[in-house]
Structure formats: structure tokens, C-alpha cells
Amino acid sequence: MAIILDTDVIIRGEKGTFDLSGWLTDHATEEIEIAAITVAELWHGVERASAEHRPRRQAYLETVFTFLPVIAYTDEIAREHARIWAEAEAAGRMTGYYDLIVAATARQRGSQLATFNRRHFEHIRGLSLVAL
Numbered sequence: 704m705a706i707i708l709d710t711d712v713i714i715r716g717e718k719g720t721f722d723l724s725g726w727l728t729d730h731a732t733e734e735i736e737i738a739a740i741t742v743a744e745l746w747h748g749v750e751r752a753s754a755e756h757r758p759r760r761q762a763y764l765e766t767v768f769t770f771l772p773v774i775a776y777t778d779e780i781a782r783e784h785a786r787i788w789a790e791a792e793a794a795g796r797m798t799g800y801y802d803l804i805v806a807a808t809a810r811q812r813g814s815q816l817a818t819f820n821r822r823h824f825e826h827i828r829g830l831s832l833v834a835l
Contacts, residue, residue, distance in 0.1 A: 705734035707809040709818035710744045738808035783811035796826045
């Protein structure tokens with residue numbers, strides 16, 4: 704079973720508050736991936752970065768993206784996204800739209816989701832979260 708990394712995992716790796724490299728080494732036998740929306744969120748951070756921080760942040764992401772496969776937002780994932788979105792609204796437990804896409808990517812593929820933002824995802828039925 705693959706593990707999808709949430710944006711916050713990669714950001715904490717960049718900031719040095721999480722040993723992403725060590726965690727990836729510990730999980731070397733597993734498929735580790737990221738959702739396409741995560742790529743957009745991370746590049747948005749580069750675009751907003753100050754001139755001082757931008758080169759380091761860009762280099763970090765370019766390194767990360769060389770070894771993490773990106774899962775495209777397909778028609779199947781879009782349908783799963785719509786289901787999760789409808790379920791969250793009906794339950795009055797709406798979370799961020801990008802988080803819903805990450806969750807849909809993981810749930811549609813039968814993958815686990817690694818995140819530090821458990822409260823954003825724990826209410827999503829059928830989604831398996833990885834403890835960090």
C-alpha cells in the first residue's frame with residue numbers, strides 16, 4: 704500500500720522540524736507519493752517566498768520532486784473528491800478544499816495518508832492515516 708504525503712510533512716522537512724529524509728529511509732520499502740495539488744501548494748510557497756528564502760526553498764522542492772512520484776488529479780479522483788466533499792458538507796465537518804483533494808487521492812487509490820494535521824482528515828470515512 705502506498706503512502707501519500709500531505710503538504711505539511713514536506714514543509715516540516717524543509718523547516719527542519721521533521722526528519723523527512725530519515726522517515727523516508729525508514730519507509731524505503733514502501734511507495735511514497737504526493738498528490739498533484741500538493742505540488743501546487745508547495746510551489747505557491749516558493750512564489751510567495753522572499754528573495755532571500757526563495758532559492759533555498761526552490762532547491763529543496765526540486766530535490767524532493769526528483770524522488771517522489773506525483774499522482775495526477777484524474778477523473779476517478781475527481782469523483783472521489785466530490786463524494787468526500789458531499790459527505791463532509793452533509794456532516795457539517797468541512798475542511799479545506801485542497802485537503803479534500805489530498806484525501807480523495809489517497810482514498811481512491813487505497814493509499815494511506817501521512818499528515819501532521821490529523822484533525823483535518825480523521826473524520827473522512829475510509830481514509831487510513833499514518834502516525835507521524
